[in-house]
Amino acid sequence: MVIQIGDTIPEVTLKHIHDGVRVVDTPTLFTGKQVVLFAVPGAFTPTCSEHHLPGFVEHFAAFRKRGIDVICIAVNDPFVMQAWGESVGVPEGLQMVSDGNGDLVKAMGLEMDASAYGMGLRAKRFALYADDGVVKQLFVEAPGEFKVSSAEHVLAHLD
Template identity: 55%
Template sequence: MTIAIGDRLPEATLVKVTAEGPDRVTTTDYFAGRTIVLFAVPGAFTPTCSAKHLPGFAAKVQAFRDKRVDEIACTAVNDAFVLGAWAKANDVEGVTMLADGNGDFARAIGLSMDGSAYGMGLRSQRYSMLVEDGVVTRLNVEEPGAFKVSSAEHLLDLI
């Protein structure tokens, strides 16, 4: 079942990229008591993700903070080292990278996809959501191959 507005995020463990190295965090602890924008990409270093999705959120960090968002986080079915290298390669600041290396979180929220036809295996669908104290209050899931409703600009317009 796909997560919906009003649902609480399920318990899952993600790996947060930090300057000190990978740090395991649970969704329960990470999202508790805060307002967080979470967006997902099918993969680090992929064309749309690198050219539009990640840079769009990185450019809008202050605009989200002005709307009382505590943190912006990006998740992908990649390991923490790949996500860290991707953020560094794109000179991204103000966006927390949350690795979902095995795709457990993507599956738990019903937003995984099979990218095997492209040699990518299990991946996350492209989406953006606003999460308030662990509860999804906005959710924008893209159609396959599209990039519109999950953009930073679209989510900003909704909050």
């Protein structure tokens, strides 16, 4: 079942690089915070690298000005997420988090099968806004599209 507005972000553990590989759970990322989480099908893929992540880099200050944390996830390992963030020039504070086994995207019903492209299980392209771990806005892209999960679209639709 796909996560809906009003649902709580499922509790799973994820990984990121900060002085080595670190485990972080979703309550730590979301509890008591306003967060925009966006997911991409794959680090270093064309739309993700040329548009999706760069848009959040460009508008990161606008999110922070509103007191909103920004987290990027992909079904990639934490080393790939770190390298991708460095290659795009992700600012300090924009968190590049690995959902390496797809646990979070599966728990939210936002996974996709990209086996036909040799990529296995991946995240659908989406963005959500959560306040204290509760989904307030949800933007899921139609297959092959990049419109509603962009940083610009999310900013325009924040409460």
